[in-house]
Amino acid sequence: MRDQAEEETRKGILEPINVPKASDVLANRLRDLILGGHIAPGESLPTERELVQESRLSRSSVREALRVLEVEGLISTRPGRSGGSTVQLPGRGSVSRSMQLFVRSHAIRLESLLECRLAVEPFLAGLAATNHTEKELEELGEIHERFVLSVDNVAAYKRINLDWHLALARASRNEVLIALMEAISQPIFDAAGYQEVTTPELRHAAVKAHAAIMSAVARRDAELARTRMQKHISAYATIARRELMGRE
């Protein structure tokens, strides 16, 4: 009681001070060096023993710091002679994995993922129409051919469907949106794996929708690509929702 009163009247002089761990300090230092461009991607970090000498820390601390950076995707380390830790850029897979952990651990509803897709992918189609290169368009067409052929094989169909959407995303040339799309695609794919939302009619409709979207993209008609993709995605979302309702 008295303590509380004291806390109310007297404002403490010190906020709680946080003593960082040695390995974290080193990890932060190395991360700053990497992000600051002082060590370029592809270059090697000093070996563990060199880091021990330079930092005056023990090898355990150095190793923990390196492990942190490895999990963050900033370095990759190999054993053996002339092994060691080489700097690399995190890559979209890193964002994707983090998002997957988030989705899995929070038991995110499929509904939320579908909403996200509905927000992002039409926009993405519009960007792809504007920014795509010929090469990307060819790749998209090639995937589409395989898509047409796979219409009777559900497993292959699903996989190629995913590939097509990701290829379209890459054509948008927006790294952030590509990363986001890759991040949410996998969970949606997994969730859709358990519920069979594909009938032969739906698969043929998807083939037609993809073709229509590709033609809009090829003509660089962003608005058309956007609306067509929106229709495509919301049709899928409606089906998936209905299927989901039926389950619960």
Added chain:
Amino acid sequence: MRDQAEEETRKGILEPINVPKASDVLANRLRDLILGGHIAPGESLPTERELVQESRLSRSSVREALRVLEVEGLISTRPGRSGGSTVQLPGRGSVSRSMQLFVRSHAIRLESLLECRLAVEPFLAGLAATNHTEKELEELGEIHERFVLSVDNVAAYKRINLDWHLALARASRNEVLIALMEAISQPIFDAAGYQEVTTPELRHAAVKAHAAIMSAVARRDAELARTRMQKHISAYATIARRELMGRE
């Protein structure tokens, strides 16, 4: 040469096998236990020494595994008596940090971030109009009051602006989109910190725009909220782009 010929004609029986590290195996095992719900958030993992006994691995390996999970945001570990590692959910901050690493390391253009925001935030406003609770609306209004008062203090203005947008995102009740919004807001905020894109007129316009969006949200008019937010964001994006052009 002979090897190459052999490789072409004879298809090998084995693909290169990958020997995993002990600490990774343990980390994967523990991650599966956590994500599988066998250890609930808030519960404690066994102590390091217990894990050593159970896994028959050394303490270094156990510690590395725990460090991996800590970086992934799945556990948090404290020293001292009755310390140890307690399970927790990754949280949006984890996704956000990963995205920030991605943006920083790839030197993503501000343009891409603005595009992403343009794709997501109008949709978010629409969801907020549909899904918000009274409490969230009140919080939004409270932030807005401070926003109005801060119109002459650029630093405070920027901060409160960010707060408002994040509060609106939270009102959407879509965890994935909230996480995404938090992830891209910080980099945008940082980038916008260096270039002064705010004049007093722009600040007053933003205040009016926020008020208009809030009224649409309060009336649960999703479509109106969406279009108003779209206008607001694209106006900002246009200014930011112009400013950016002037620099380069």
Added chain:
DNA sequence: ATATGTCAATTGTCAGACAATTATTGGCCG
């Protein structure tokens, strides 16, 4: 009763050794 010192349990750090992995080097044989 309160304050203080002591103890116990846990993570953090250190040091040193050996195992596993991989590239290099040198020698041997054709």
Added chain:
DNA sequence: CGGCCAATAATTGTCTGACAATTGACATAT
């Protein structure tokens, strides 16, 4: 001279044991 092969070296991976630092619980003295 050239190619295979064994030895060697350099590096990360793992183990072991110890001690330091941190934190909560407890006993004890005033």
